[in-house]
Amino acid sequence: MRVLTTFLWYLLLICGAILMLLPFAWMILTSLQPATTTLTMPTNWLPRTLQWVNYQHVWQLAPFTRYWLNSLLVTTTTTLGQLFSSLLAAFAFTHLQFYGRRFLFGLLVALMLVPGELLLIPNFVTIAQLHWVNTYAALIIPWLASVFMVVTLHQAFQSQPRSLYYAAHIDGASDWQYLWHILVPTNRPIITAVAVLQVIASWNAFMWPLIMTNSEQFRTLPVGLMAFTSEQGTNYPLLMAASVCVILPLLILYVCLQKYLMLGITQSRWKGSTQ
Amino acid sequence: MLNTKPTLKSTRKALLYLAPLLIITLVFTVWPLIHALLMSSYVRYNYFTNHVGAIGWANFAYLWHDPLFHLALRNTLCLVFVAMPVTVALALVIALGLNRIPRLARFFQTIYFLPFVTATIATGLVWNWIFRLDGGLLNASLQHLGISPIDWLNDPHVALLALIVVCVWQGLGFNVVLFLAGLNRIDAKYMRVAQLDGANAWQRFTNVTWPLLLPMTVLIVINTAVTNFKVFDQAFALFHGAAGPGNSALTLMFYLYQKFYVDNQFTVAAASGVVLFCLVGLLTLLTYGYFRWQRRRLGGRS
Amino acid sequence: GRQTATPTPAKRTTVTFWHGMTGTSQQTLNAMIRDFNHSQTQYRVVASGQGNFANVQQKITAAAKSQTLPTLAQTTYTNVPDYLHGKFIVPLNGYISKRTLNRIDPTLRQVSQYQGKTYAMPFSKSIGLLFYNQDLLRQLHLTVPRTWHDLVRDAAKAHAHGYTGLALDQTFRPQWSALACQAGTPLVAKHPRLSSPQMLAATDVIYQMIKHQTAATAGTDGFGNVRFLKGKTLFYTGTSAAIGIMQTNTPKGLHWSAAKMPSFRGNPRVYAVQGNELVMFNSASPAQRRGAAALMKFLLAEKQTLKWAKATGYLPLTTKALRSQDYRNYLAKNPAAQATVKSLPYGKPDTAFYGYSETQNAATQVADELATLQTTPKQGLAQLQRKLTALQTDGE
Amino acid sequence: MQVTLHEITLAYDRQPALLDHFSCTLPDGKLVALLGPSGSGKSTILNLLAGLLTPQAGQIFFDQTDVTTYDSRQRNIGMVFQDYALYPHLTVRDNIAFPLKMARFKKAARYQRVAELADLVQLTDQLGKFPQELSGGQQQRVAIARALAKHPALLLLDEPLSSLDTALREELRTVIHHIQRQTGVTTLLVTHDQEDALQIADEIMVLAHGRLQQIGTGQALYQSPHNLTVAQFIGRPQINLCAVTNLPATLRTLLPAAQLAQATTLGIRSEAVHVATTPSPLTAALTAQVRLGRDTQSHLHTSYGDFISTAIAPTTATAVPLTIDRQGCLLFDAQGACLWSGGDDLA
Amino acid sequence: MQVTLHEITLAYDRQPALLDHFSCTLPDGKLVALLGPSGSGKSTILNLLAGLLTPQAGQIFFDQTDVTTYDSRQRNIGMVFQDYALYPHLTVRDNIAFPLKMARFKKAARYQRVAELADLVQLTDQLGKFPQELSGGQQQRVAIARALAKHPALLLLDEPLSSLDTALREELRTVIHHIQRQTGVTTLLVTHDQEDALQIADEIMVLAHGRLQQIGTGQALYQSPHNLTVAQFIGRPQINLCAVTNLPATLRTLLPAAQLAQATTLGIRSEAVHVATTPSPLTAALTAQVRLGRDTQSHLHTSYGDFISTAIAPTTATAVPLTIDRQGCLLFDAQGACLWSGGDDLA
């Protein structure tokens, strides 16, 4: 019985996994096609000769190194900053008593619902007034807060036994120390999860960096992808090669961080011997 | 602590903790939002010179009479009410599966996360390839099953469906990760007692996992609904910059985009943004209320 | 040799230039700007790509709102009235002499005027063409159609043989527009008269083709040339700008060429002119404006405009360049481009007016609905007429 | 440090007041045990002292200082929680070292102290484990070690020995006693186990029904309980009770007439019920005899009530003549107040 | 139902085997107490029986059925966890009703039974609360009620009384005993409290060092322990030990010569150390006397070891002559095996 259900679960997961994997596989395969044979699939979607040169072209066609460094800088700083501000806020909502707590929280949740497109231009005006156009500040500072992250973290923090907070207090930890020494390490999986989500969002951000910066110097990878489409058509293999270059670092990061995402499972007390 | 009441001092301290968040949201979300709200009431407004002709409901009246807006509203609601439940349910099933199987969980998790990692541009193209009429993967498979091919992307009757599929596909990984994080927070001991108490797998799920997961589920449902309300990128990429064949997949966000950036009808765009915001807010309230009710029904504290 | 004489860059006036060119076009443009910067010592032009054309529009809107516009930007002339309404565009008169402007090809020059002033300088221009698959044409014993009537017939024949007759781009509005012009009234105009039987007939041409599946819009491919290049399509109508990308994407063994668009019911031919212009913003200092003008003049130089045309497939801008030996040599090597030059004298751009983009958008919508057979030409035209009338009364 | 609770009132949300004008004093440097029925508010008092709960009224004094509004951190307290509250992400070593880390001790100093403490609670070989990998008793010992780490001025122990086996319990009890003696830290020990309390506490407080029933040495509580609650609470097996009205005359003569007149209940300690060597008018049926290690509990049935005696040697008889010691008898009035305790003379 | 553990081996990840070829049998319908030091694997054995842990080797039989590979659900077990494991999202009422809900009882029937059980564990007034709002002892009682709810075939209790005060403890102990008697359900009770075990258990198992040290009635364990571990474990206060080599001649004569020759350790129960009424060659210094309710523990110091006696009445003397009962003496060899237990004759 148990074997059967396990088998069924595997079957389900594998089917789903194929669906998830397929488009990605297509991306990689396309990126290795010569330009002229694209889109004549599916008959020969395994190219006879793999065009690794596509990747070389990608790197030549646009200043990808620069983009890459910018993306790296923007992503790390926004993620860290966002984590910082969100952790503080989530902590305050979880453990501190203050006037207007529920109201403020409700308000923040409401802000989660604001369509971003609507805010783009007013924000650009603000950025311009701050003289931040074409600076890293424009790419980073507005993203240092995320309501979604606050809500998620708050939710996770709430399910932690309160006695830990009390114990830490008695042990002489201030709120600040409790936050960093106890709350953060014990919630590593969820924190890693939201951080990863943020990394991806910020790595893939397109409109914002495009609007907020004017010169190549500050452009990020997704903006770089523009080089491969034009008004008249798209060079699919190159675009896909470039896309792979954009996505790959994220995947690697994700695989590396998975250890933390799964922490809850591996640390459970009855590991190994549980059925 | 256990029974502390808020005081001025504690409020000041909390505000210090909240300061980074509040400052940034005030400047970059609240302020522009107010701006948009104001703008939605301007009539004969010169966006660039900031000349306001009059103040009134004209923009909302415009929306009220605009068949395109109606279409966008219909499509968006359809998208939300189909894509959101499907995404959440699938994500939950997958997360439960991943949480259950002893081996390869990580491997699968990575794969399910792929769609979320993939940038929207690439996703659009890939799905374009899957859905296309000639040589599209989906149609090729359908043909094997003896079903005549469907022009998913150019048939106005099915284009929205295609968009829904893409949205579900793309939102899945993110929600799986969130669900997994939620599942991990449930102490294994509850599963053990429940098993001892004679609960079978399904009962364990409905009576223990589900109620304990409920807070996370609320979050996911609301977030997914909000995301689906704001679908734009996916449609833009999937339909090559159009809102589907003959506008058949026009979403509210797409409408807003067109009004703002293409038609230069800034005030109408702002008004549609306000409508969108109110709708999402309403839906969120409903969701929240529903789950509160359910939670109470399941016997939990509210 | 001249570089040594250049004064320190600090003394130069910086001229900022936003454009929406990508790929090869961008590379060519960058090279030309580099040349410009080396050619003189007063100005330094800094060009930056802002994504695609839609992105450039967004940036201009945002920058105009926040008063951080560049000196000049690439946009379409149809935006000029809107920009003028927003009070952030300046006429080129006074910075570019009439003589210089007169060097521009007359068809292209039409677009630069609005309310008696020159606002836009043609830049990346192309014209509608009919591409045909030479192999299929031969196989089906057909010749290049001269009228839409022929085209419809040929396409039907191709369809009968299991091919697609005519591939259209995502929207066929440009073709429809051209047909409408030939039927007597432009489609996108301030006060269009869409209810005439002529207009209905013009609309019906494409509608019937789509309905009988002898024509197909590219739908979500965006470009009909993707389908065309698969070799199972007889004709493709697109703009001359596509020639470049089509050449690189042509699979081995496929032969195609291009011809002028067919005429409609023997009416005077009118072809859709597409592409972008350069405009200058009033936030720029006089020095910058002069710099921008200098750049425009530089781009109009025969050498430069030819270089541009040859590298990108866009049209050379000046009459002189069009007639030059150099370009003729180029055409000899690129027979497909020959049709461009032949079509050019018949090009008739729409007249710009305040609210143009909205009007155009409405037309595109109707075109889309026609393409998906959601509406009939009669209904569609009536609907468009209603809508445009409403827009006009709104605007006033 | 002397600790005083002054007129403390506390009620949980939407509940009647659990503590109502509750006052008591923990003498400086003493180990005080807090005994009371489950749910009587023992943990609540500890939380009040720790600063985790704020009273609705009343003050808490540490020596002369009013600390009612002080934060836990400012109170320098060591506490063992009933559910241990160990940090799940830290090893046993780091759990114990945590308070020191917060006090910015150097790493070497921290681990030095951890080693000492681990030795004390016999956990030296478990230092590298995580809390989830420990047995219940081991977790409790970690919690004790952690509470002791920073040499607190007041030590609060919430049932610190409840999951331990007798041997370890006795040992740790001695350890706590020893540490308390050595450091002179005022200690409040909540326990449900009288023996713990009697063994090591300098004084015992009995809490019930939201009131402090009595405070005193173990012996005082045993021999002269203020009221029935205390008498029932202290002493194993529980005190035998019978209604005064039913008492046979032989028994009545034992007791002082004045008090007897007002009393409603007579309590008799189990060790005061003996087998009479001479024929006695008091007889009882011996319903069962249970051997509990060195004790033998005899269950007796008489016309005026059922008794348990621990002073009857194993026997096979089914009916036995009884004598009852005057010292083991207590008289209570209808309100439960103790009128007379026979054991007074024993002190 | 008779429960048999057969040659069970179990090791936690990266740890030496905790149980190594461990075998034992719980007789049908009996209440067996499992005693053992903290960390000896008591909870582990319960988890094995409950099916929450799978042994690396060996089988578990319920009557004749091999249930080693059975799922917990198929075993019909009631269990009280050491940490209670109450469902945080359910009220006390629904926590108790949970097993019945799983067994698809009607709502009315469920709540009917809950009312009975709540009455039994004295929680009727707390039924609407959530676990977080209960005191430790209250939580434990909820756990007991939940375990009893579905009339299990095997009842596993992991220290079900550890957080309760004496009075409630005795009461609940009686309740458990009573229920067990009435229903005849085989019960395994883990406890660290000997008195619980001695009071209600039909048999007591002593577990230490991964091995079953002895199984038998409380009296048997007390009077004839198989080895030193058991002797030390059972009995309060702990048995007095002294090396055989140092013994004074007067004591030696008490003991059988044959066994004395092989023995290395002598154990003397605290109640066997009396004050001699006649002058005695054995004298001891009385270092302290502690009154614990009805008991008086006297700490004695002699040249051959320190003793605790519970048979010396309160006195002010500082040195006392001693006699030692033969019945309270036990002899152990170097391996700790018991060679002779003086109390044999007492059975």
Ligand SMILES: Nc1ncnc2c1ncn2[C@@H]1O[C@H](COP(=O)(O)OP(=O)(O)OP(=O)(O)O)[C@@H](O)[C@H]1O
């Ligand atoms: N957070 C709370 N909300 C509401 N009631 C509570 C809360 N905490 C405790 N109580 C109630 O207060 C009473 C006293 O609880 P407390 O934990 O102080 O008891 P205790 O004496 O420590 O008992 P035990 O010995 O069983 O641990 C109990 O009836 C309990 O139900």
Ligand SMILES: Nc1ncnc2c1ncn2[C@@H]1O[C@H](COP(=O)(O)OP(=O)(O)OP(=O)(O)O)[C@@H](O)[C@H]1O
């Ligand atoms: N998940 C685990 N991983 C590693 N070691 C464990 C784990 N669980 C228990 N142990 C170890 O196994 C031993 C026995 O644990 P168990 O919980 O069975 O003890 P116990 O007899 O119940 O003790 P107590 O009376 O203190 O509850 C302990 O040394 C403990 O540290």
Ligand SMILES: [Mg+2]
């Ligand atoms: Mg308590």
Ligand SMILES: [Mg+2]
């Ligand atoms: Mg245990």
